[in-house]
């Protein structure tokens with residue numbers, strides 16, 4: 001996960017706003033950073049090829065619907081957040097901000113965590129979902145309708161195993177277009 005909670009101040013702590021795991025370990029005492037969903041203790045981890053992120057010290061106990069955490073998925077969320085930040089950077093109204101791992105308690109059966117959300121001051125939401133693991137178009141539809149049910153629109157970015165002709169066709173018929181995430185692997 002890319003966002004933890006500071007147990008003492010209840011503030012969101014974004015991994016991306018720190019340069020290294022060392023910076024986070026220096027700043028926050030052991031046990032101060034917790035999971036936003038289960039309140040379990042998390043710690044910072046940076047490894048070559050991974051974006052700086054947080055890891056549970058015990059498995060997450062939350063039943064909120066959220067994606068499994070793979071390095072590619074973390075990277076995808078950051079890329080989408082960068083893309084959205086670019087889109088709104090020249091907007092003088094500054095009426096929206098980009099949030100990663102944005103919790104939506106009213107969405108779906110147990111609540112959902114949007115990968116990236118454009119959150120407007122007036123309550124509007126544009127959700128961006130990064131889907132890399134295998135999924136059926138029925139599941140895509142169910143998640144889309146969950147977001148619609150709270151008045152949020154959604155943009156899907158497909159990559160890896162989720163990027164199938166069937167899913168592309170479904171998204172095109174529903175939205176007219178579909179985003180794609182490509183990963184380039186190197187051995188270095």
Ligand SMILES: [Zn+2]
Pocket residue numbers: 035036037038039040056059060061062
């Ligand atoms: Zn958790």
